[in-house]
Amino acid sequence: MGRELYIFWMEDGINSRNNSSITYIMTFKISIVLYFAATIVLLAQTEQRTAITLEECISLAIENNLDLKTTKLSKDTWNVNFRQTKNALLPSVNGSYNLGVVNGRSIDPFTNGIVNQELTFSNAALGLDVVAFNGFRLINRWKQAKLNLKSAEMEVEAAKQSLILNVTLTYLQVLNAQDLVKLAESRLKTTQGQLDRLRSLYEEETGNPAEYHDLQGQLALDASSIVESKNNLETELINLNTLVNSEGTITAAPLNMELDVDVYGHTAQAVYEQALLVFPTIKARDLSLEAAEKGIAVARSQYVPEINLFANLNTNYSSAARLFNESGTSIVETGNFVTVNNQEYNIFSQQTNFRSENIPYPDQFDNNLNSSVGVSVNVPIFNGFRAKNNVALEKIKKEEAQTALAQIKLELKQSIKQSYSAMRTAFERYKLLQHQVEAYKESFRINEIRFNNGVSNSVDYIISKNNLDNAETNLANVRYEYALRVKILEYYRGTI
Known part of the structure; x- marks a missing residue:
């Protein structure tokens, strides 16, 4: 390639057959320079990347992906809420202590008499409160929080599975882009070989100059295709590194096996029925619906009297207290x-x-001890229809949960149908494109022989070559498209 570029520069200076030839050469020269410049930039961007397998890529994504971490933090919040509602079933024990000074007229806490002096006082108390019955509000709230926690866990699993799918699809797209770069480089090599042959004839002035310039233009087109292919590869690598959160340090390692294009063994309906059983998002919505039903039970408990058991222990101290001997x-x-x-x-x-x-501080606390036990009953008579409105709100939340579940099922069914249809289309196109590639390979072989022997012109050769190049590109794309669609369907079935 370097020698070719050098010859073009020499031709530009010493060969002046016609002005159109010089213009064409200059255009081609600029294309080649741009190709080299773009290639150098892309190599500088990718040479530091480490090739890793799909399994390693998925492991890194699960560890580093920020969206997944955010979902996990949301689950941790629900976990704290669950522990809080569970601990609310335990008795409540509280203690208090205070110490202060009063100046002026006040009531002596020891004698309850009125004094007009500086007085130091202190009180201590210990209280126990147990909810004996409140319409199972605490129990239902605990069960609701437990269902919400399980729903959040399913959301984490759904986010994890979605991340695995996205990484897998992007990884395959990187492999597809790598294959397209290799195809583009192979085309350039083929064109370069033909151009080397025609250059000798061109320099000896025995060949057709138009065919030589046609191949120059084709070489520029092939070089441009490499630049575009490498740019597409760089875009896919950026997407992959964003999912993995690796700051652009990884690339896809070549697969050790060919991507099989076989008839998919499940119908769209079978995939949907399996998804209803295992798809994490469906499970999360089911659990949210159960939690909403518990929310109604919690709200209804406000109609029921609340019974509490209590016990208290109190004591006090006063600096005005005296002992007379x-x-x-x-x-x-x-x-x-x-x-x-x-x-x-x-x-x-x-x-x-x-x-x-003076009576010592410990003696007063010991002498002034008093205790109390009892039962308290709180009967709701009228509370501004707060209980009724809360029940109505919880019923609305239940309907919202039912709607969300129905909506996700509908969207799931539509997505499966679309993916299944796209998979079948890709499979049929793959079979057709296989025949097309074989046909164009044979056509190109014949045209290449004819062109090398001077029987056909460069136009027929370039058309035949471009037909084969496009067919091979389309075949590579549809093979990976089929693999992507199969991965999506397997994701819905819960096997990815």
């Missing part, structure tokens, strides 16, 4: 007197003296 006796005047012989005498009495002491 005897500290001795003393003789004090009573303020009364007696008269003896017209003489007044004061009356004295013996008085017991007490000493005031």
Whole structure:
């Protein structure tokens, strides 16, 4: 290719047979330069990629794909909700403690008397609350959360299966693009061989110049096809690396086996019936419908009285609390007197003296302990029709879940029918294109012999060559299209 380009440059300078020839050569030269430039760019983009198998590619996608991670996080949220509703069935135990200072007029928590002083106070409490009956609201809410969790798990499985399908299809598209690049390069090589033969005749001025220039144009067309094929390959590689989230570091390794194009062994109806049993999205919608039914039971429990059992333990402390102990006796005047012989005498009495002491903090908490147990009943009489409206809303949610299930089944059936029809069409086209390729191969073989022997012209040769090239390209495309359609149907059957 390099020597050919060099000769064209020389011809441009020394060979001036006619102006149209020079213009044609310049056009061809620009096409070849663009081909080399594009090839260098594409090689620079792909040379650092690592070829991996389909199984390795799927494993990386499951580990790194961001959409799948988002779905898993949604499932984790439902898991937390499920644990929360499950734990709501347990008794509720709460404790409280406070410590503070009051200045001014206040009520002494120890004596309940009014004091006007700085007062330090403290309280501690422990309470137990058990829901004995509330119309099975907590149980139904727990069951609803469990169904929602299972539905979320099915959504994760559906996202995983969808990712596997997308990776598989994109991987096959990469392989198809690789094959098309090889076909384009093979065509260029064939044209180059013919051009080398005609160049010798052209330089000796014994051949037909028009045929030489026709092959130059064909070579430019083949080079352009390689550029386009490699660009398509790069696009598919970008799509594959996006699914795997590998930052453009991988490519598809060639398959070790041929893609078989055999009659598909299942009908569209059989695929649909199997999908209803195993397709994760269908299971997720079924579970969502069951969860909606539990939601109605939860809402109806608001019509039922709620019975709770409770128990409390309390104590307190006050800095105003005092303990008075005897500290001795003393003789004090009573303020009364007696008269003896017209003489007044004061009356004295013996008085017991007490000493005031603070009651220690632990002693007060121990001495002031009190407890209570009981039953509370909350009877709904009128609540602004809140219970009735909640039941109505839950019934609407159930209808929405039923509609969503019917919709997904309808879409599934339509998708299967479309994929099945496309698969049958691809199969029939493959068989027809096989015969077409064989016919064009024989036609090209004959035309190539005739052209080499000077019996036919370049126009017939190029037409025959392009017919074969197009037929081989169409055959390669339809073979991979058939494989893609089969993979989609197997995905619906749950075998991928």
